[in-house]
Amino acid sequence: MSFTLATWNINSVRLREGLVRKLMEEEAPDVLCLQECKSPVEKIPLEGFKELGYTHMVARGQKGYNGVAIFSKIPMEENCAHDFADLGHARHVAGTLENGVTIHNFYVPAGGDVPDREVNEKFGQKLDYLTQMRDYFKAEAPQKSILVGDLNIAPREDDVWSHKQLLKIVSHAPIEVEHLHDTMEAGKWVDITRQDIPEGLLYSWWSYRARDWDAADKGRRLDHIWATPDISNAAHGSRVLRAARGWEKPSDHAPVFATFDL
DNA sequence: ATGGTAGTGAAACTA
Numbered sequence: 687m688s689f690t691l692a693t694w695n696i697n698s699v700r701l702r703e704g705l706v707r708k709l710m711e712e713e714a715p716d717v718l719c720l721q722e723c724k725s726p727v728e729k730i731p732l733e734g735f736k737e738l739g740y741t742h743m744v745a746r747g748q749k750g751y752n753g754v755a756i757f758s759k760i761p762m763e764e765n766c767a768h769d770f771a772d773l774g775h776a777r778h779v780a781g782t783l784e785n786g787v788t789i790h791n792f793y794v795p796a797g798g799d800v801p802d803r804e805v806n807e808k809f810g811q812k813l814d815y816l817t818q819m820r821d822y823f824k825a826e827a828p829q830k831s832i833l834v835g836d837l838n839i840a841p842r843e844d845d846v847w848s849h850k851q852l853l854k855i856v857s858h859a860p861i862e863v864e865h866l867h868d869t870m871e872a873g874k875w876v877d878i879t880r881q882d883i884p885e886g887l888l889y890s891w892w893s894y895r896a897r898d899w900d901a902a903d904k905g906r907r908l909d910h911i912w913a914t915p916d917i918s919n920a921a922h923g924s925r926v927l928r929a930a931r932g933w934e935k936p937s938d939h940a941p942v943f944a945t946f947d948l
Numbered sequence: 949a950t951g952g953t954a955g956t957g958a959a960a961c962t963a
Contacts, residue, residue, distance in 0.1 A: 894953040
C-alpha cells in the first residue's frame with residue numbers, strides 16, 4: 687500500500703479549523719500531523735475532520751499552549767505519549783497504523799531568544815528535551831517508524847536564509863544542531879525531506895514579523911519528516927506546500943509532505 | 949540594538 691503523510695504546525699487548530707479542512711480537501715494526505723494545536727483534546731473540532739474521512743485521531747493537548755494531534759484516514763491506534771524533560775507540556779504523541787508503521791509526532795521546545803543555557807532556562811530545556819529524545823531512541827531502536835514535527839531546528843546551511851547571520855540565533859545555533867544530529871543517530875533516522883530534495887534552499891517557516899514574507903523569503907526549515915532505514919527507501923515525493931503560508935489568516939508554518947510505498 | 953506580528957484570553961506569556 688501507499689500512503690501520503692503531512693506535518694503542519696497549525697498555531698491553533700480551533701482558530702484555523704477552516705485551513706485544516708482546506709488542506710484535507712485539496713491535498714488529502716492519508717495522515718495529517720499537527721503541532722501547536724493550543725487546545726485541550728476535548729475541544730479539538732473533530733466532527734468536520736471526520737466528515738472528510740479522518741476518522742482516527744490520537745492527540746495530547748493542554749489549554750493555550752503546545753498540543754499535538756495525528757489525524758488519519760487509515761485505521762490507527764495510540765502507541766504512546768512522552769513528556770520528555772518533564773516539562774508537563776503536550777509535545778509528543780505516537781500512533782501505529784494498521785500497516786504496522788508507527789508515527790511519532792513532536793513539537794520540540796522553541797528555546798527562547800538566547801542560545802545559552804546559562805542565561806536562558808528555555809534553551810536548556812530545549813537541549814534537555816533533545817537529549818531525552820536521543821536516549822529514548824537509543825534504548826530501543828525504532829523500526830518501521832516515521833518521526834515528524836516542528837523540531838524548531840534548521841540543521842543545514844541551506845535550511846536557512848543566511849547561515850552566517852543565524853549562527854547565534856536560536857534554531858540554527860551549532861549546539862542545538864549537534865543535539866538534533868545526536869537524536870537522529872540514536873534512532874538511525876533518515877531525513878526523508880533531504881533524501882528527496884538534497885540540494886538547494888528549503889524552508890517551512892517564515893516569521894509573521896517580516897513585512898513581506900514571500901518577497902523577503904527569510905525562511906527556515908524547522909519542520910521535518912524522518913524515517914527508519916527499513917522504510918526510508920519506500921519514501922518519495924517530498925514537498926513543502928509553500929502556498930499555504932499565503933492563505934488567509936495563515937499559520938507561520940507551511941505543511942511538509944512525503945509519500946511511502948510499502 | 950531594536951522591533952516588527954500572532955494566539956490565548958483578558959495581562960502576560962509564548963513563539
